[in-house]
Amino acid sequence: MVGTDKETDKQIDSGAPREAEAAADVLIVRRARIPDVEEMLDLINGYARLGLMLPRGPKYAYENIRDFVVAEYTSADGRRQVVACGSLSVLWKDIAEIRSLAVHPQFRRKGLGARILRRLIEDARELGIKRVFAFAKEVGFFTRFGFTPRPREELPSKLWGECSCCPKYYECDEIGLMVELQS
Ligand SMILES: CC(C)(COP(=O)(O)OP(=O)(O)OC[C@H]1O[C@@H](n2cnc3c(N)ncnc32)[C@H](O)[C@@H]1OP(=O)(O)O)[C@@H](O)C(=O)NCCC(=O)NCCS
Incomplete structure (x- = not known):
């Protein structure tokens, strides 16, 4: 089940602690902070190298840090790790x-992406935003949250700002998805 900020979960996966330790492990979704940036960029750029998302550098991350949320996993022995991130950019x-x-x-596939996405949508609602947009290769995740694919010609031009930074600009293989938020 998707939880809220500060909710504590049991250890979710293979980072691998033994079962006996599991109850002590903690997973929270919270606003990103400056010390998270290096780990956030490792996550993002790991997928960027596979062609799944746009690469990001520290300048982008610091300038936009207030848009980001992260999931932080603390193992039974007290080690902390940023295990997921995502951001909401107002356009x-x-x-x-x-x-x-x-x-x-x-x-992956433990409900964390859902927690991050719901938190970002909650942020959008609080701000009074009516529509949330995403570009993705794997639409199946987003469609579960009410996003629907939109033909390119229907997308407002302000959505294309990021695309001009993308090396695949002329051969884009991502799909634009939109969800209308109920007030
Ligand atoms: C896409 C991504 C964020 C999903 O996060 P996740 O933690 O693995 O997903 P969750 O476990 O929260 O899944 C939530 C639901 O979406 C489904 N889902 C997850 N990934 C899916 C996929 N690729 N295709 C179809 N359904 C998917 C899950 O089965 C689950 O459905 P359920 O509620 O019916 O059980 C993650 O796989 C990822 O980081 N992918 C690489 C980067 C990327 O593509 N990012 C998106 C573009 S910005």
Whole structure:
């Protein structure tokens, strides 16, 4: 089940602690902070190298740190790790974009992407945003949350700002998805 900020989960996966330790492990979703940036970029750029998302550098991450949320996993022995991140970028008065949504490979398919996405959508609602947009290769994740694929010609031009930074600009293989938020 998708939880809220500060919710504590049991250890979720193969980072691998033994069962006896599991109850002590903690997973929270919270706003990103400056010390998280290096780990966030490792996650994002790991997937960028596979062609799954846009690469990001420290300048982008620091300038936009307030847009990001992270999932932080603390193991039974007290070690902390950023295991997922994502951001909500406001583009205009009525629209915001989900960007850099990435879950550590060992923590995928455990509900973490859902927690991050719901938190970002909650942020959009609080801001009074009516529509949330995402570019993705794997639409199956987003469609579960009410996003629907939109033909390129229907996308407002302000959504293309990021695309001009993409090396695949002329041969884009991502799909634009949109969800209308109920007030
Ligand atoms: C896409 C991604 C963020 C999903 O995160 P996750 O933690 O693995 O997903 P969750 O476990 O929260 O899945 C939530 C639901 O979506 C489904 N889902 C997850 N990934 C899916 C996929 N690729 N295709 C279809 N459904 C998917 C899950 O089965 C689950 O469905 P359920 O509620 O019916 O059981 C993650 O796999 C990832 O980091 N991918 C690489 C980077 C990327 O493509 N980011 C998105 C573009 S910005």
